[in-house]
Amino acid sequence: MSEESVLEILHSKSVVILTGPGGVGKTSCAASIAIGAALSGINTAVVTIDPAKRLANALGLESIGNDPVEIPMGGAGSLSAVMLDADATFDALIKRYAKSQEQVEAILANKVYQNLTQYLSGIQEYMAMEKIFELHNDPRFDLLIVDTPPSANALDFLDAPRRLVSFLDNKVFKIIMSPSSSFLKPISFATRAVLKTISKVVGAEIVDEAVAFFKDFEGMEEGFRARAIEVGELLKSEKTTFFLVTSPRTNTIVDAKDFGEKLISYGFSIARIISNREVPSFSGDDHESGALDDLVPSDLDVLSENLKKIELLRNVEQKDIDEMAFGLRADGLIHVADNGAGLSSIEDLAHLASSIISPN
Amino acid sequence: MIQSRDSSLLATTRQQVTIVAGKGGVGKSTVSVASALANARAGKSVILLSTDTSTIITKAEKEVASAGDFLSGRPVFQLLRAEEILIEYLETHGLASLGKRLISTGVVSVIATAVPGIRELLILAKIKQLAQSGEYEKIIFDAPASGHLMTLLSSPVGLKDIAKVGLLKNQADDVEELLNDRSRSGLTIVTLPEETPVTESIETIAKIRELKSISVNSIVVNQRIAAPKLSASGVASILDSRDASPSVRAYEYVVSREKIADTEIKRLIHGVSDVEIIELPYLYQSNLSIADLEKLVAREIIREGNLR
Numbered sequence: 256m257s258e259e260s261v262l263e264i265l266h267s268k269s270v271v272i273l274t275g276p277g278g279v280g281k282t283s284c285a286a287s288i289a290i291g292a293a294l295s296g297i298n299t300a301v302v303t304i305d306p307a308k309r310l311a312n313a314l315g316l317e318s319i320g321n322d323p324v325e326i327p328m329g330g331a332g333s334l335s336a337v338m339l340d341a342d343a344t345f346d347a348l349i350k351r352y353a354k355s356q357e358q359v360e361a362i363l364a365n366k367v368y369q370n371l372t373q374y375l376s377g378i379q380e381y382m383a384m385e386k387i388f389e390l391h392n393d394p395r396f397d398l399l400i401v402d403t404p405p406s407a408n409a410l411d412f413l414d415a416p417r418r419l420v421s422f423l424d425n426k427v428f429k430i431i432m433s434p435s436s437s438f439l440k441p442i443s444f445a446t447r448a449v450l451k452t453i454s455k456v457v458g459a460e461i462v463d464e465a466v467a468f469f470k471d472f473e474g475m476e477e478g479f480r481a482r483a484i485e486v487g488e489l490l491k492s493e494k495t496t497f498f499l500v501t502s503p504r505t506n507t508i509v510d511a512k513d514f515g516e517k518l519i520s521y522g523f524s525i526a527r528i529i530s531n532r533e534v535p536s537f538s539g540d541d542h543e544s545g546a547l548d549d550l551v552p553s554d555l556d557v558l559s560e561n562l563k564k565i566e567l568l569r570n571v572e573q574k575d576i577d578e579m580a581f582g583l584r585a586d587g588l589i590h591v592a593d594n595g596a597g598l599s600s601i602e603d604l605a606h607l608a609s610s611i612i613s614p615n
Numbered sequence: 616m617i618q619s620r621d622s623s624l625l626a627t628t629r630q631q632v633t634i635v636a637g638k639g640g641v642g643k644s645t646v647s648v649a650s651a652l653a654n655a656r657a658g659k660s661v662i663l664l665s666t667d668t669s670t671i672i673t674k675a676e677k678e679v680a681s682a683g684d685f686l687s688g689r690p691v692f693q694l695l696r697a698e699e700i701l702i703e704y705l706e707t708h709g710l711a712s713l714g715k716r717l718i719s720t721g722v723v724s725v726i727a728t729a730v731p732g733i734r735e736l737l738i739l740a741k742i743k744q745l746a747q748s749g750e751y752e753k754i755i756f757d758a759p760a761s762g763h764l765m766t767l768l769s770s771p772v773g774l775k776d777i778a779k780v781g782l783l784k785n786q787a788d789d790v791e792e793l794l795n796d797r798s799r800s801g802l803t804i805v806t807l808p809e810e811t812p813v814t815e816s817i818e819t820i821a822k823i824r825e826l827k828s829i830s831v832n833s834i835v836v837n838q839r840i841a842a843p844k845l846s847a848s849g850v851a852s853i854l855d856s857r858d859a860s861p862s863v864r865a866y867e868y869v870v871s872r873e874k875i876a877d878t879e880i881k882r883l884i885h886g887v888s889d890v891e892i893i894e895l896p897y898l899y900q901s902n903l904s905i906a907d908l909e910k911l912v913a914r915e916i917i918r919e920g921n922l923r
Binding site for chain 2: 276277278279366367370371373374375421422425426427428449450452453455456457458461462464465468502503504505506507509510535537538539547549550551553554557558559560561562564565566567568571572575593595596597
């Protein structure tokens with residue numbers, strides 16, 4: 256397989272999405288790749304979700320929100336950061352598709368709508384994609400690096416547009432809204448019975464609120480459906496690629512492999528696998544200064560025992576990650592060694608960037 | 616209250632019902648399984664509940680099934696799914712035909728959005744029912760990692776605000792009573808001795824305490840790395856030298872990680888009060904076997920670090 260370098264990928268693509276299981280360092284990787292891209296002359300925006308405080312500080316971010324904030328880098332390209340605010344993004348969509356100001360107000364006040372971004376699974380992901388689409392069309396940016404929200408599985412992300420559309424298409428509530436159609440009457444009776452029973456279980460207010468939501472939303476589904484299709488097309492196009500981030504721990508690899516397989520089965524391309532925070536290799540140059548000569552034998556044993564344990568662990572990790580990368584037939588596997596100290600400054604991120612962008 | 620630094624995993628499950636919470640990747644399921652095994656070892660009848668099949672739970676389930684009699688109380692594993700609980704619930708209330716239809720028509724998903732926490736409440740109601748049945752001495756719930764812990768814990772109160780009457784309200788009352796009773800239920804938070812997980816744990820505990828619902832029992836600091844012990848003169852001569860041999864660099868790497876762990880555990884202790892902190896050793900294993908978990912169970916963490 257002809258291999259493009261990471262830098263070539265960053266120059267040729269418009270959207271790079273980092274995906275993978277929780278707790279593997281996706282946010283750090285996204286931030287550092289964005290820094291690397293900006294330094295190499297690409298006008299880059301990193302879309303992130305709830306970055307850890309220190310990472311935000313490292314990026315010099317205090318007040319980061321739904322609109323891009325430029326981070327002065329002094330590089331050839333610009334770097335901006337956006338932190339996803341799903342509520343604000345959804346509100347903006349409502350304003351775009353609503354037919355009237357009244358419709359906007361009714362929807363924003365509806366309890367079902369207010370809970371939607373928090374509690375309908377996949378909505379956070381959908382809004383992230385919506386934001387990507389918006390930023391993609393923003394002439395200020397050539398490249399978007401996207402840090403995906405932690406989710407139990409990759410499908411949450413990929414399935415999000417379809418889920419929202421099918422949620423909005425709910426037949427039961429649609430029928431309730433159009434009782435005039437005589438053709439639908441028989442179903443309507445059964446449906447009403449269902450809703451009556453639900454009222455008994457959860458209370459009538461809730462059912463009323465749900466019905467009101469669908470009424471308020473009427474006419475807007477088309478806009479959402481069309482948008483969902485457009486977003487889906489961008490993700491599947493040549494302009495977009497995925498980096499699968501994992502840690503080399505066995506359980507995480509199992510989850511990451513699952514993510515990867517789902518991505519592939521949906522027709523997405525995985526340009527790189529990033530194996531983050533690997534146990535480093537300590538073999539190689541053996542510059543002994545003679546210090547070991549002074550050690551008592553028991554200390555020497557302790558040292559060699561420790562090295563053995565670590566090398567054993569590293570071997571298992573390497574074997575597991577290689578197998579996974581081979582299984583997914585990904586174009587390239589990037590090894591990122593654990594620095595043993597965490598990431599606390601922009602220099603740390605730049606260092607991480609160089610180990611991702613120009614490995615070895 | 617005491618902040619014990621060395622304690623057994625049994626301390627994570629003082630009450631009959633324990634909810635184990637934590638972010639993805641911290642080893643929440645591992646700790647849940649280890650706690651279940653610890654209780655089984657102590658002769659308790661245990662059920663481990665989860666909403667998702669994780670690798671470690673699946674493995675534990677298999678190994679326990681084929682383990683013969685090595686455990687006096689063998690843990691039972693059960694998967695909880697809100698939809699199934701709903702069907703079961705409606706069936707027992709004479710509404711059998713309704714349940715499946717509610718799910719297939721997507722009404723449940725609309726209602727679950729209109730009523731945040733309904734799924735969570737159903738799961739807690741099931742746990743409450745198991746607790747009342749008295750079938751198990753210990754019930755451990757491996758709470759979903761990417762789910763909404765706050766939604767889970769506030770679901771009884773939140774739902775009572777919305778559903779003023781009906782079957783749901785009765786459930787909410789019962790669940791609330793269980794969560795509020797610190798003699799019957801408690802929460803264990805699993806974290807790693809690293810910056811982000813520790814920060815999140817401190818924030819989570821503050822939020823949970825604001826709810827004035829379930830009590831936070833313990834924090835399990837998983838994968839606490841400890842550098843091997845060298846003689847004082849050995850440490851000195853390594854620090855003095857610029858030796859770059861593999862064994863020295865490997866030692867320095869572990870020491871560096873240990874330092875971070877120390878700092879983060881100190882920060883955790885500083886950030887939360889009245890919680891027992893239990894440290895589990897880092898086992899230098901990528902893939903924990905049940906035998907490894909048994910090590911965690913048997914060996915209360917012996918700290919070898921230099922934190923005093």
